[in-house]
Amino acid sequence: MTPVTTFAGRTVALFGLGGSGLVTALALKAGGAHVVACDDNPAKMAEAAAKGIETADLRQADWSRFSSFILSPGVPLTHPEPHWSAKLAKAAGVEIIGDIELFCREWAKIAPNAPFVAITGTNGKSTTTALVSHILREAGRDVQMGGNIGTAILSLEPPSDRRIHVIECSSFQIDLAPSLAPSIGVLLNISPDHLDRHGTIENYAAIKERLVAKAEKAVIGVDDDISRASIGRLPGGKPEVVRVGLTDHDPGSVYAQGDVIVSRLGDAPVEVARLAGIGSLRGDHNAQNATAAVAVALLSGVDAETIQGAVRTFPGLPHRMEEVARRGETLFINDSKATNADSTEKALKSFDDILWILGGKSKEGGIKDLQPYFPKIRKAYLIGAASDEFAATLGDTVPYEMCGTLDRAVEQAARDAAARDDETVVLLSPACASYDQYPNFEIRGNHFRDLVKALPGINPTMGA
Secondary structure: OOOOHHHOOOEEEEEOOOOHHHHHHHHHHHOOOEEEEEOOOHHHHHHHHHOOOEEOOHHHOOHHHOOEEEEOOOOOOOOOOOOHHHHHHHHOOOEEEOHHHHHHHHHHHHOOOOOEEEEEOOOOHHHHHHHHHHHHHHOOOEEEEEEOOOOOHHHOOOOOOOEEEEEEOOHHHHOOOOOOOOOEEEEOOOOOOOHHHHOOHHHHHHHHHHHHHOOOEEEEEOOOHHHHHHHHHOOOOOOEEEEEEOOOOOOOEEEEEOOEEEEOOOOOOEEEEEOOOOHHHOOHHHHHHHHHHHHHHHHOOOOHHHHHHHHHOOOOOOOOOEEEEEEOOEEEEEOOOOOOHHHHHHHHHHOOOEEEEEEOEEOOOOOHHHHHHHHHEEEEEEEOOOHHHHHHHHOOOOOEEEEEOHHHHHHHHHHHHHOOOOOEEEEEOOOEEOOOOOOOHHHHHHHHHHHHHOOOOOEOOOOO
């Protein structure tokens, strides 16, 4: 844990005790702060109270007591309208911040020269965070990885000059971290997402850009117009920028050309790594992620030989084009993390002869933008609330089956795959949120993995 000593002797309010919230309350208490915590779930309140955290209904609190208000990133700060707790804090003139901000203040106090890598982007940030961490560990560094990737930042060991923190940041977290100024900031890409929470794409992009605006060094993806344009909006003279992706091969870039990652950070192009045959980094999107990770590693002083070895042993992340198993000529891929069409596009680009399982709670636009990839799909298996909408989009172009549940879809797709005598991919890439049938994409992906493992004849040497 990282005790938050910068708030010692202060009284702070906190709303949201799920996920990182309870860890934050305990880190504040460990650092000497007095915390008054609240949550809409009485069970969460009881859990916090059992750990010695004062709980109260903040609607009835005297806000003049509080020096700061710590808000869970899952709670609306501005859109579609501010949460009632945020309204009370603003009315009382109390700053509203999150756990990333608490870490940043502690870092600035106890180890301002400690390396701190912060990573954001609409897509690919978890894979990039994991790959950066893997490379640095293989290089012998003491790495603490957390943030939006699933481990609360304040549950990590405290900053020190011999320890590097690699932190994934969502737009919600950045919006609550005004002093975020990492030693290396990474902005991978920006495409429309979470507009219900940020109002407009312009506001969403501006929040993402804050992560690199104060960084000492910035690694910025240049394959999409919005991220590329962000370079011109950075403050003059700071930060030093490394451009990454597939399209920019000029000096000052790290780029992927085919399966080769090339650095142009020196006087001449230098091959750093090759991605051929690495299943965990399949596809152009993962090549983009790899260029960012390699750039961070190079900026951190890791040599090319170590980077190549680490890239080859990268296991990937669950639910992100995860190779679950093989049966004969059929490969089963768990891409449950693909909760929108933009994410699913990456998977459809990466495979041919696809038996596609999709559906759930649809997002704006559905799968209309995926129509260019329909010729690669041999059959679709529709599940969840979006089934009728997606069936209408598929129309007569792609054969489909209304399966309703994932159990039925896996059964039918496996049956159809077994009837083929060529290489086939059974791909769960839902292009939807999971909330109509599952609490989250992880549980959906775990269910898919279990269903595949239960099929007769599955090769147990792969995955899961």
